[in-house]
Amino acid sequence: xxxxxxxxxxxxxCGVTDVIWIPDSELGMWEPALSSNAELRxxxxxxxxxxxxxxxxxxxxxxxxxxxxxxTGLFExxxxxxxxxxxxxxxxxxxxxxxxxxxxxxxxxxxxxxxFAEPIVRAWQIPYTIFDRGHTASDLSQVYRQAQxxxxxxxxxLAE
Amino acid sequence: xxxxxxxxLEVLAAHRGQRIVITTMSPIAPWRExxxxxxxxxxxPSAMGQAPALGxxxxxxxxxxxxxxxxxxxxxxxxxxxxxxxxxxxxxxYLLIIDNxxxxxxxxxxxxxxxxxxxxxxxxAAGIQRVYSFDNVxxxxxxxAEALSGTGxxxxxxxxxxxxxxxxxxxxxxxxxxIARLREALRT
Numbered sequence: 357x358x359x360x361x362x363x364x365x366x367x368x369x370c371g372v373t374d375v376i377w378i379p380d381s382e383l384g385m386w387e388p389a390l391s392s393n394a395e396l397r398x399x400x401x402x403x404x405x406x407x408x409x410x411x412x413x414x415x416x417x418x419x420x421x422x423x424x425x426x427x428t429g430l431f432e433x434x435x436x437x438x439x440x441x442x443x444x445x446x447x448x449x450x451x452x453x454x455x456x457x458x459x460x461x462x463x464x465x466x467x468x469x470x471x472f473a474e475p476i477v478r479a480w481q482i483p484y485t486i487f488d489r490g491h492t493a494s495d496l497s498q499v500y501r502q503a504q505x506x507x508x509x510x511x512x513x514l515a516e
Numbered sequence: 517x518x519x520x521x522x523x524x525l526e527v528l529a530a531h532r533g534q535r536i537v538i539t540t541m542s543p544i545a546p547w548r549e550x551x552x553x554x555x556x557x558x559x560x561p562s563a564m565g566q567a568p569a570l571g572x573x574x575x576x577x578x579x580x581x582x583x584x585x586x587x588x589x590x591x592x593x594x595x596x597x598x599x600x601x602x603x604x605x606x607x608x609x610y611l612l613i614i615d616n617x618x619x620x621x622x623x624x625x626x627x628x629x630x631x632x633x634x635x636x637x638x639x640x641a642a643g644i645q646r647v648y649s650f651d652n653v654x655x656x657x658x659x660x661a662e663a664l665s666g667t668g669x670x671x672x673x674x675x676x677x678x679x680x681x682x683x684x685x686x687x688x689x690x691x692x693x694x695i696a697r698l699r700e701a702l703r704t
Contacts, residue, residue, distance in 0.1 A: 374576070399576070399605050401569070402597030409566035410601070413573020413583075416698060421573075439563035443691055 358514070360389030362493035367396060370500045373419045374399055376407040380426035380453045382516045404429030405436035411448055412440045422500075426453040427473040427513070437480055441509045448509040449500055452477075454486070457515040477511055484511040519653040521614060521676045522546050527656050528586070528612065531664040535610070536574055536583040536698070540567045542620045543586045544685040554701035557694055560687045565594025568602060568611055575607035575668065578702060582608030582668060589615040589635065590627045596638060599671070603643030608668040611639075616678040624680040639671035651675040 363386055367375065375390055376399040377383065390398045401407045404425045414421040430437070430452050440446050452473075460470035477484045485499050496512060503510035525543060529550040536555050539547045544558045559567050571585035592613050602609055617630035627633075636649040648663040648670070650656035656674060663672050687694075 397576075401601040401605075403595070405563065405566060406569040406595065406598055406601055409563060409569030410573040410576075413570045413575070414577045415573075416570075416695065417574045417577020417702060418699075419573075419577045436563035436566050439561060439566070443561045444695060445692065 357489055358487065358491065358493055358496065360386035363496065364389045364393050364396060366493035366497045367422060367500075368393070370497050370504075371420050372422050372500070373397065374411075374414055374421040375424055376401060376410050376414075376421055377424040378402075378404055378407060378426070378429055379424065380455065380516070382453050382514065383424050383426070383451070386424075403432065405433035408433055408436040408440050408448065408450075412444060412446055415446045415448070422449050422451060424451040427455055427469050431472065431476060434476075434480070437482070441480065441482055446509070447504060447507050449503055450509075450511045451496075452511055452513050453516050454513045455516050457486075473513065477513065482509050482511050484513050486513045486515055488515045519651070519656060519674065519676045521616070521679065523653040524614060524656060524674050524676050525550055525586070527653070527660045528584070528664075531660045532584055533664075534581065535608075536571075536578070536581060537586065538567055538571050538574070538583060539586045540591050541588050541685055542679075542682055543588070543614060544688070547586065548688050552688070554697040557698055558685075558688050560685055561691065565591050565598075567591060568595065568598040568609075571609050571611070572598070572602055572605060572607060575609040576605060579608055581702065582610065584610040584612065584664070586612045586614060588620075589613060589617065589629060589633070590619045592635060593627055593629050593633070599639050599642035599644060602669045602671075606669060610664055610668055610670045610672065612672045612674060613639075615673060615675050618678045618680075620679060620682040621684045624678065624682075635673040636671070639673070644669050644671045646670040647673070649673045649675075
């Protein structure tokens, strides 16, 4: 189970410097931990494509950012994702909330987000891991460190 | 008196100092004729409308250096929300909005904002405190020193003449080489 304090601790331990985000209702619960930590800069933007482009600028400038958004925003941000990951080849790291994932598994939703989220991430050719309720902040650290070690982009899809 | 894109960029070249300069679309080629240092970043291939956000990230990462983004009006219209993000996350970012009312590189079609979008008003309403407007080269020459000094964020709206028949810009160097030389310059 990921919660705000454990995520912040994991990100700090990994050397993450900035979190650029547009929260959804699940990620939003991390707000108190993220906004109260002086060592981790929280950058609020207006659209998800912007979040990715800000992260690109931070990476060029030597920082270690993480983008946290919902899958709906990922859908909107495709052009920027393409540019930053495949043209600029920057090691973008994202945490993406998968809206209605559990309800979809139980056939209890008509939300189309779960139908398209994984195929779209695969289409963008970015390695991803789905985190369910059993995953911990330690798992998050591990995925982040591996992506950084391989100098590549990665997405943690957080089942919601 | 009006202002050509070339004239607008010549004034910028005289005042950019040691800041990073990010160019997009039509300004890429003429800017390269004026300056081609590791701190000049031609954002191509690009993500549509994301140069201000890229510049914001760089300016936040390197506050001592600062970044200038030379953005077009068409690009700006694609991401007006970035004005709010720039205001909300103060950094030494200097955003030039080069307004000719047209998409030059696609054949000169008018933008949706041509002739009525008030980019200075939009920037100010978004919360950017330092906003400047220049519609001729004389006033831009006179005001550039002030506009491009001090702390950011700053938005500068430059109305320039449209120039039809422009070609789609091409990258001056492969993106990987541009990134490598920018990173190297930022290490020193």
